Amino acid sequence: MPGALRRRRRARTSRPAHVVIIIQNLPLRLDRRVRNECSALLDAGYRVSVICPKEEPGEADRHEIDGVAVHSYQAPVGARGPLSYAREFVICWLQAARLSLRVNREAPFDVLQACNPPDTYWLLGALWKVRGRRFVFDQHDLCPEVFEARFGRRGPLYRALLWLERRTYRVADRVISPNPAYREVAEARGGVPRRRTAVVMSTPDAGRMRRGEDHPELRGTSDHLVCYVGIMGPQDGVGALLAAIDAYVHQLGRLDTRFALLGFGDSLEGLRGECSRLGLDRWVTFTGRVDHEELGRWLSSADVGVTPDPQNEFNHRSTMNKTLEYMAHEVAVVATDLRETRRCAAGAAVYVSGEDPAESARAIAELLDDPARRARMGRIGRARIETELAWALQARNYVRVFDALTATPAR
Template identity: 30%
Template sequence: MIRPAAERPRRVAMLSVHTSPLHQPGTGDAGGMNVYIVELARRLAARGIEVEIFTRATSAALPPRVELAPGVLVRHVVSGPYEGLAKEDLPAQLCAFTHGLTRAWAGQRPGHYDLLHSHYWLSGHVGRLAARRWGVPLVHAMHTLAKVKNAGLAAGDTPEPAIRVRGETHIVRAADRLIANTEQEAGELRRHYDADTGRVAVVHPGVDLRRFWPDPAGADAGPDRRPHPVDAEPGPHRTDTARVVASRAAARARLGLPQDALIPLFAGRIQPLKGPDVLLRAVARLLAHRPELRDRLVVPFVGGPSGSGLARPEGLHKLAAALGITDVVLFHPPVGQDRLADWYRAASVLVMPSHSESFGLVAVEAQACGTPVIAARVGGLPVAVRDGRSGVLVPGHDPADYARALARFADDPARSARMGAAAARHARSFGWDATAAATAHVYAEALRERRARGGGA
């Protein structure tokens, strides 16, 4: 039974050490977790739970506090050099971050924060120390797991270090509640980290259905001029192929893309983990067998180098040249969420050959826009994508399998719109309001259990 609202936390301290919610997703280490934190914080605030997000200051020019949304405050904590630190360098700065968090906490009246919610293992390390010191519950979301990532490394990728594995093990033992994106991730927490089943809660991430939907008006209309999809469509939230076709045509016109093209899109951070090379090799194989497709094929990569991809930022460009397909490949820097929605709408299909995904927010965003997905059958993608209905799940990373999947869309151009309509309907089951409600329930359970043990909050 969900507790009365009065017993839920009034204010939550949220930790995002290595990446700021103010950063542009698709750049550096900013990605799906940034979107997750921003959207969750906004929806929690709308439910009456204030959120203060603590993140590492990456510039001396940053103000100490920034209001992200009503009821959501971002606090910049000075910890180590502002610039020049990779994510791998940050464990050495965690003591400094913890000290900065302690100072910010000490400046508030007792009981100002009711609960700590940390994201990713770096934040969890700080969170377990701070929660113990202040006697408040710790709720932690891993987002990715080192042992799972290391078990599915891409060729040439760098394994996660032992310090992370040890850190995650300590966090699992210390957290009052662990939030997993899917049942599979919950099982991985139990299997690889011996997590207590009673402390693991499954909460699916969401999608902003006011931004991502089959919308012929698109980003140029502005969020205030676009109707909510539920309000705009007749019947019980219907999306038909005609709406998808119109949305796609309008988005292609806005982006300057050919109307009759086959457009397999890659969107996200450019790094081996995400498998962008698999898509390039699949396209090369497709053209080797179907050279007549070259004149109507455009393959956009929307995003920037990240993680181990920063070591060879030009690697994907060189691979495209070596494969002889630079004429069909389009590299585009990261874009804001409204413009990203147009790239989704314009695509025939989104391709996600990831080696590991805790969920796959990009897949849900694309489907919400009426675009089917070809994805690896890994992690949370079988939950995000309904195989055979809203997309195609590929068992592995053989480019030949992805080439065959793309060929089916080339042979049946109407297939993209048919599956896209089903994809949009499927994506409506993932809303951030539901994510926030479930997360608030997890908070309530953690607080109740802490108080039952006499720990207070």
């Protein structure tokens, strides 16, 4: 056994293993998956540090959230084209590299976990592997497919994303996938052996995310509340949702419902403009970015949740966090008919093609007019979150990855 490895293992007997997690696209406080992962590691006796963008410009460079040491930096904003995205990736990579050195000086770490997007942290992982650290790739998205869904083409940038993804798969000691379909990509496209993969779904912690007190003021003067939760980019189907709301109001003549669209993204301002153009401002509310507490208020009051992501291969493979969050709050779902959504939601959702606004509008109207059916679907969804999809099962799989890498005895 090499001397360095012996020294590291001796050190682990006197201190908990230390895991550093890098996120680029969200601050830790808003990333439910990573917060759950951090909690699982802390409960298992690990020390956890997170490197991520600041939520607000005045946020302290180093602070703590639920026992996690957070090292944050000010990320560039307003990226629009390839060059500005490249600039953002380079700046964030350099900031993450700088902070990884600072974290290691503060308390030497054992494992570096990088969460995508983007697939750019394999080089940082490789550099730390030279110093004896292990590298875990927590794959949140299929970046090449996101590009194709967003821009409707492939070309040189798509091939560059495939190259970055292959480098990440190759450098990673372990690849964590959010569902079996993503693991298939890691194995087939990335050549990752099954023994180096694990599936950890982004299911809500049923103990923390559940239906709470109803807030009737969120409905305003309306009888019903329908919610959308998530990112608002060209690939997320929110434009199709506005078309369905237009059909609901102006074709079906339904003036009894408030639609709350919770989230942010590149398309938010354009969607607000389209909403006004369609004459829907009276019925549609854009909340912008919300935290977990505010999300809970809205979903505890919602009658229906919508998942309008369009049918394409990327979405067929992807688990939609919003669908799982609706289910955790016992909210019946109207969703585009996607393979992974059907696997997760089963009888908790009504499925539509996503191509006909009138079809989606009718599905929403029929659910709102049938409270007994909504309640039954809500119970089905909640039961799945508590049993088959329970976070406790996912957390066990997640911690096992780090136990194996740090030679920690199995729990």
